[in-house]
Amino acid sequence: xxxxxxxxxxxxxxxxxxxxxxxxxxxxxxxxxxxxxxxxxxxxxxxxxxxxxxxxxxxxxxxxxxxxxxxxxxxxxxxxxxxxxxxxxxxxxxxxxxxxxxxxxxxxxxxxxxxxxxxxxxxxxxxxxxxxxxxxxxxxxxxxxxxxxxxxxxxxxxxxxxxxxxxxxxxxxxxxxxxxxxxxxxxxxxxxxxxxxxxxxxxxxxxxxxxxxxxxxxxxxxxxxxxxxxxxxxxxxxxxxxxxxxxx
Numbered sequence: 001x002x003x004x005x006x007x008x009x010x011x012x013x014x015x016x017x018x019x020x021x022x023x024x025x026x027x028x029x030x031x032x033x034x035x036x037x038x039x040x041x042x043x044x045x046x047x048x049x050x051x052x053x054x055x056x057x058x059x060x061x062x063x064x065x066x067x068x069x070x071x072x073x074x075x076x077x078x079x080x081x082x083x084x085x086x087x088x089x090x091x092x093x094x095x096x097x098x099x100x101x102x103x104x105x106x107x108x109x110x111x112x113x114x115x116x117x118x119x120x121x122x123x124x125x126x127x128x129x130x131x132x133x134x135x136x137x138x139x140x141x142x143x144x145x146x147x148x149x150x151x152x153x154x155x156x157x158x159x160x161x162x163x164x165x166x167x168x169x170x171x172x173x174x175x176x177x178x179x180x181x182x183x184x185x186x187x188x189x190x191x192x193x194x195x196x197x198x199x200x201x202x203x204x205x206x207x208x209x210x211x212x213x214x215x216x217x218x219x220x221x222x223x224x225x226x227x228x229x230x231x232x233x234x235x236x237x238x239x240x241x242x243x244x245x246x247x248x
């Protein structure tokens with residue numbers, strides 16, 4: 001005789017098939033979350049959802065399905081302490097999981113024990129002919145430790161764990177043509193970077209003013225004429241003791 005957990009799992013699988021068929025036939029969108037009732041019930045937390053329903057959770061509710069599923073399970077089984085874990089701790093946990101997933105994929109595809117250096121990503125691509133595909137568009141490409149948004153790290157983790165391998169964020173091998181293109185892009189970027197210091201070292205030609213280019217004699221003559229004009233000015237004092245400066 002099957003256990004209750006086995007019955008629950010079989011029923012959920014049947015429901016999932018029905019939802020997929022319903023969406024294909026009518027266009028109806030739906031999502032379903034299922035969690036165990038207590039710690040002793042052997043049923044993994046799981047969700048079933050259509051594409052637009054999943055998009056609604058991300059964009060409308062700003063929730064990753066896996067994160068929402070975990071919160072529901074903690075609430076149902078009564079693990080309130082874990083449910084109210086603070087924001088920074090959750091952010092740190094998700095970032096750690098993301099780093100593990102990315103490193104594991106890198107080591108698997110290269111066959112080497114390597115660490116991901118985001119600042120050297122283009123060099124890594126050019127040297128090994130590999131690339132990360134399907135990185136979420138709304139998430140900036142950077143070291144996960146520097147991402148400050150819980151929403152963004154949730155999306156990234158969800159992308160790394162997405163069931164469909166064609167849509168999953170993952171390391172992938174480049175084709176020969178792609179690899180050639182990436183090497184050329186890296187070499188151009190490297191060349192542009194090397195040109196910057198050279199531009200800064202260019203000497204600035206000093207532009208002399210007209211005054212500096214004048215012969216000494218001409219400068220002295222200008223000073224003499226200015227002095228003579230000053231001497232020609234005289235003060236005329238009227239009877240009302242007002243002073244009027246008159247230039248001749």
